[in-house]
Amino acid sequence: xxxxxxxxxxxxxxxxxxxxxxxxxxxxxxxxxxxxxxxxxxxxxxxxxxxxxxxxxxxxxxxxxxxxxxxxxxxxxxxxxxxxxxxxxxxxxxxxxxxxxxxxxxxxxxxxxxxxxxxxxxxxxxxxxxxxxxxxxxxxxxxxxxxxxxxxxxxxxxxxxxxxxxxxxxxxxxxxxxxxxxxxxxxxxxxxxxxxxxxxxxxxxxxxxxxxxxxxxxxxxxxxxxxxxxxxxxxxxxxxxxxxxxxxxxxxxxxxxxxxxxxxxxxxxxxxxxxxxxxxxxxxxxxxxxxxx
Ligand code: AMP
Numbered sequence: 216x217x218x219x220x221x222x223x224x225x226x227x228x229x230x231x232x233x234x235x236x237x238x239x240x241x242x243x244x245x246x247x248x249x250x251x252x253x254x255x256x257x258x259x260x261x262x263x264x265x266x267x268x269x270x271x272x273x274x275x276x277x278x279x280x281x282x283x284x285x286x287x288x289x290x291x292x293x294x295x296x297x298x299x300x301x302x303x304x305x306x307x308x309x310x311x312x313x314x315x316x317x318x319x320x321x322x323x324x325x326x327x328x329x330x331x332x333x334x335x336x337x338x339x340x341x342x343x344x345x346x347x348x349x350x351x352x353x354x355x356x357x358x359x360x361x362x363x364x365x366x367x368x369x370x371x372x373x374x375x376x377x378x379x380x381x382x383x384x385x386x387x388x389x390x391x392x393x394x395x396x397x398x399x400x401x402x403x404x405x406x407x408x409x410x411x412x413x414x415x416x417x418x419x420x421x422x423x424x425x426x427x428x429x430x431x432x433x434x435x436x437x438x439x440x441x442x443x444x445x446x447x448x449x450x451x452x453x454x455x456x457x458x459x460x461x462x463x464x465x466x467x468x469x470x471x472x473x474x475x476x477x478x479x480x481x482x483x484x485x486x487x488x489x490x491x492x493x494x495x496x497x498x499x500x501x502x503x504x505x506x507x508x
Contacts, residue, residue: 226308228300228318232326232367235319239277239368247274247315251370251397253361256280256320257297257415261405263310265374268402270313272372278307279364280320285333286356292501297418319368326363333359338388344477345470345492346381346503357382358389365395372398376405378412380490380505381477404504406432412504424498427463431495434458435506438469438491442508447471447480447489458495467494467501471508 229235242249250273252265258280269276280303287293300320307316323331336342336358347354365373375383383401390397405413410432411425420428434457442450451469458466471480474488483489489508494501 226304226311226314226316226318228304228320230320230322230325232319232321235277235317236367238317242275242317243369248372249273249275249277249368249370251277251279251364251368251373253279253281253364253373253375255282255296255415256300256303257418258303258306259405259413259415259417261376261378261413263306264405265376265402266307266311268400269372269374270311270315272400273370274315276311276313276316277368277370278316278318279368280318281326281360283326283356283360284323284331285327285359286353288350288352295419297415319364326360334362336389338385338392341381341385341388341477344381344472344479345468345494346379349467349494354382354385357385361386361389362393365390365393365397370397372400374400374402376403377401377505378404378414379503380474380492384475384477412502414502416500416502419500420498424463424500427461428495428497428502430461430464431493431502431504432506434469435491435493435504438471439506439508442471442489442491446483450491454493463497465496467496469493474507 250269252269254262266276282296284293304318333355336355342354375386377383387399390399407413409429411428434454438450438454441453454469458464470492471489472478474490480489490505491508492505494503
């Protein structure tokens with residue numbers, strides 16, 4: 216059964232795809248351009264920046280809030296993922312302050328029915344490295360939910376954060392493979408004052424964990440400086456040495472890759488577009504970051 220209600224005077228929240236579909240038919244009938252920001256909730260300033268960016272390029276904003284089970288390869292991570300829809304709706308109402316917004320917050324059953332499984336996707340090898348290699352099935356889950364949401368919402372534009380740079384490249388590939396007329400926009404990484412990349416998972420860190428996690432960005436800037444005069448291999452070894460000396464931080468991977476293909480850099484050439492990618496565990500929380508080199 217559909218339950219739709221206004222948590223704040225201006226923001227409508229719907230919980231079923233059928234209701235969202237009807238709602239958006241009326242929006243499209245007015246000739247509005249639709250912007251879309253998919254999220255898993257526990258909203259922070261990074262998410263809000265994506266919504267503001269979408270609002271500059273569209274007349275009407277759809278925000279999805281859905282913790283997608285098929286993109287989690289770790290049951291504990293899924294279970295511990297922070298969820299607070301009322302708080303998220305209040306944040307959107309305050310920060311976006313427009314009545315041209317709808318939140319789609321479905322149940323798992325509304326998206327998947329009885330079969331909570333992912334489709335298999337290939338993205339020209341983009342899915343095989345880094346997050347794809349370290350989180351088996353993750354990008355099948357991402358592809359499955361985004362194919363569902365894009366087909367349902369049919370946005371003109373969709374905004375994604377560079378924080379998940381590999382995901383951003385994969386989304387561009389998904390849209391091109393499926394011939395969807397959606398412009399994908401990448402938005403810069405929002406950081407805390409100590410330069411830790413904002414993340415919903417930061418909520419699970421203690422204040423000392425947050426302070427220690429600031430080293431992730433520091434290490435990326437050190438990598439950038441070192442890479443200016445050293446090879447990718449030497450830079451990687453340097454960063455691995457730095458983390459070996461950090462008791463509170465466990466390096467899952469550090470990798471320098473070509474921005475377009477995400478293939479590891481074996482030989483630097485002038486004018487190449489390179490980016491450093493990192494995943495670090497702090498207090499059992501998996502934190503991801505990257506920096507253009
Ligand atoms: P999530 O809710 O973590 O699935 O993220 C939803 C969207 O917000 C994705 O496109 C993320 O890349 C983006 N995002 C998350 N954190 C940040 C951040 N610190 N800066 C910019 N975008 C972000």
